[in-house]
Amino acid sequence: MTTRRIYAIAAGITWFGLIFGLVLTTFNVYPPDIDFPNSLGSNPAGIAGLPGRLLDMASYFTNLSNLIVAIVLTMLARNPDRSGGLWSAIRMDSLVMISITGLIYAIVLAPDAQVEGLDIIVNSIKHYIVPVMTVFLWLLVGPRRQLTFVSVFTALIIPITWAVYTLIRGQFIDAYPYGFINVAVYGMPEVLINIAGVAVLGIVIGLLFWAVDRLLGRRSGANVT
Numbered sequence: 001m002t003t004r005r006i007y008a009i010a011a012g013i014t015w016f017g018l019i020f021g022l023v024l025t026t027f028n029v030y031p032p033d034i035d036f037p038n039s040l041g042s043n044p045a046g047i048a049g050l051p052g053r054l055l056d057m058a059s060y061f062t063n064l065s066n067l068i069v070a071i072v073l074t075m076l077a078r079n080p081d082r083s084g085g086l087w088s089a090i091r092m093d094s095l096v097m098i099s100i101t102g103l104i105y106a107i108v109l110a111p112d113a114q115v116e117g118l119d120i121i122v123n124s125i126k127h128y129i130v131p132v133m134t135v136f137l138w139l140l141v142g143p144r145r146q147l148t149f150v151s152v153f154t155a156l157i158i159p160i161t162w163a164v165y166t167l168i169r170g171q172f173i174d175a176y177p178y179g180f181i182n183v184a185v186y187g188m189p190e191v192l193i194n195i196a197g198v199a200v201l202g203i204v205i206g207l208l209f210w211a212v213d214r215l216l217g218r219r220s221g222a223n224v225t
Contacts, residue, residue, distance in 0.1 A: 003076075003080050003141045003142075003143070004076070004077050004078070004080060005077075006137065006141060007073050007074075007076040007077040007080065007137065007141075008073075008074075008077035010073045010133055010134070010137055011070055011073035011074040011076075011077055013125065013129065013130070013133065014066055014069050014070040014073060014125075014130050014133075015070050015074075016125065017066060017122055017125030017126050017129075017130060018063065018066055018067060018070060018126075020118075020121065020122050020125075021057065021063070021122040021126065022054075022057065024118060024119060024122060025053050025054060025056075025057045026050065026053070026054075028043075028045055028046070028049065028050075028053060029117065029118060029119065042175065043056065056177075059165075059166065059169065059177055060177045061097070061100075061101060061159075061162060061177065061178070062101050062105070062126050062127065063126070064097070064158075064162055065094075065097035065098045065100070065101045066098065066101070066126050066130055068090065068093050068094050068097060068098075068158070069094045069097075069098050069130055069134050071090075071094075072090060072091060072093075072094040073094075073134075076143075080142075080143045081143060082146065083145075083146065085148075085150070085151075085154070087146065088146060088147060088148045088150070088151035088154075089151045089154040089155050089157070090155075091146045091147060091151070092147055092151040092152060092154075092155035092206055092209065092210075093155045093158055093159075094134065095134065095135065095138060095147075095205075095206075095209050096155055096202050096205050096206045096209065097155075097158070097159060097202075098130060098131045098134045098135075099131060099134075099135060099205050100159075100198065100201060100202055100205065101126070101127065101131055102127060102128065102130075102131030102132065103131075103201075104198070105127040106127070106128075108180060109178065109179075110127075112179075138209075139212070139216075142216070144213055144216055144217040145213070145217055146213075147209055147210050147213045148210070149210055151206070151210070152203060152206035152207055152209075152210055153203070153206075155202070155206055156199060156202060156203070159198075159199070159202060160199070163181070163195050166181060167181070167183065167188075167191070170182075170183055170184075171183070180194045181194060181195060
């Protein structure tokens, strides 16, 4: 099986998780989170709450990271031999953001998660299957030389923008997508510390990906940067 076909299949799995989640959101399958009243999801039932539900869905880091992975995998399926500073940053984003999604969910969020019904399928794809699949495929088939040292830091632009958006929006709607950034519960100073901690984690993970890419590139005889 060719690299392009492998990435096409992976892209299809990721898009399926996103689209299935969109369907569940559209039809308001997700119950309101009564245990955490400052979480997103308090929208009216029916068509009246649809805009709010869709905006809430787009506001989750999980969905953002899965969307970036879906786009990157689709682009790799069309042309694996891409290069350039912008592509390096986006490629790094796809790896780092989905790794953070998987790690934080498994370690921090999963113990308190209330997943039931059809959401079990979406939750498994977005939080477990896609993170493992994305990293495994990168290790297995590359391509190499698409990650640079600079991309470790330029890849922070999207996550930081998301964090700023989340905090600003939260001040207006008094709701936050994740407990550890819930200003209403923990206050702004502690939330900023939590965000800084995740940013540092992202840098460490990015440096690890960059270092492994250089090592694998040398072993395969490819030129590394």
